[in-house]
Amino acid sequence: MEIVKIEKKNLVNEVYRQIREMILSKSWNEGEKIASENKLAAQFSVSRVVIREALQRLRSERLIVTRQGMGSFVSNPQNYAVPDASIALTEQAFISLMEFRQSVEYSAIELSAKYATEEDFDRLRNALQGMRDTADDIVQFSNNDFDFHYAVVCCSHNEFLKRSMLCNRELMVSILMEMNSVPASYGFGLDMHEEITKSLCRRDVKHTLKLYQRQTEYNLTRLADFFK
Numbered sequence: 001m002e003i004v005k006i007e008k009k010n011l012v013n014e015v016y017r018q019i020r021e022m023i024l025s026k027s028w029n030e031g032e033k034i035a036s037e038n039k040l041a042a043q044f045s046v047s048r049v050v051i052r053e054a055l056q057r058l059r060s061e062r063l064i065v066t067r068q069g070m071g072s073f074v075s076n077p078q079n080y081a082v083p084d085a086s087i088a089l090t091e092q093a094f095i096s097l098m099e100f101r102q103s104v105e106y107s108a109i110e111l112s113a114k115y116a117t118e119e120d121f122d123r124l125r126n127a128l129q130g131m132r133d134t135a136d137d138i139v140q141f142s143n144n145d146f147d148f149h150y151a152v153v154c155c156s157h158n159e160f161l162k163r164s165m166l167c168n169r170e171l172m173v174s175i176l177m178e179m180n181s182v183p184a185s186y187g188f189g190l191d192m193h194e195e196i197t198k199s200l201c202r203r204d205v206k207h208t209l210k211l212y213q214r215q216t217e218y219n220l221t222r223l224a225d226f227f228k
Helices: 008-024 037-044 048-060 091-115 118-133 138-154 159-167 169-180 186-201 205-225
Strands: 064-067 071-074
Touching: 008 037, 008 048, 037 048, 048 064, 064 205, 071 205, 091 138, 091 159, 091 169, 091 205, 118 138, 118 186, 138 159, 138 169, 138 186, 159 169, 186 205
Parallel strands: none
Antiparallel strands: 064 071
């Protein structure tokens, strides 16, 4: 019996199969950042070329999305179920919202470790429940989405931060509505808000900020095809 050389395409198929299985089995969840090509190559004991080809196949199936400078993330193919879908939102408008939230909510999260009370955490949990209860109503869901983030800011007990949020409520809700209008986007939003709630209630500032950053990077990556 002669030895049969393993062709590169078989390596690509195997890497593709394993990553695809991890995504479909939820071992890797939506929004989770995928390791770099170098790290994956080391983990699979293959070349970067093999990893790159396997990831390209996954991108073509919308199982992952990639943005230069940010990397690749596990995505939800159902987001792209409607051909040529778009939202009335520009990338710059989204980035401006994220910059505002970083300046206000990040500061509030840091202050929450010192000032937040159990009543504040109850308000946060109630806002999350409101989002769950209105997942089929984009307008109410988006308003509850804002209420959640306002509840985060309230944990700081800083009137300036709280008023900054309230002054921008109308604009923020309109942008949240556009983001939430992407097909099948509620699942990731609810899961991430639940993680943020648990982390904030533990007063784990570092982890909460990491969750915010992960959410921002993934949203910026997955919404690229929808921006006006």
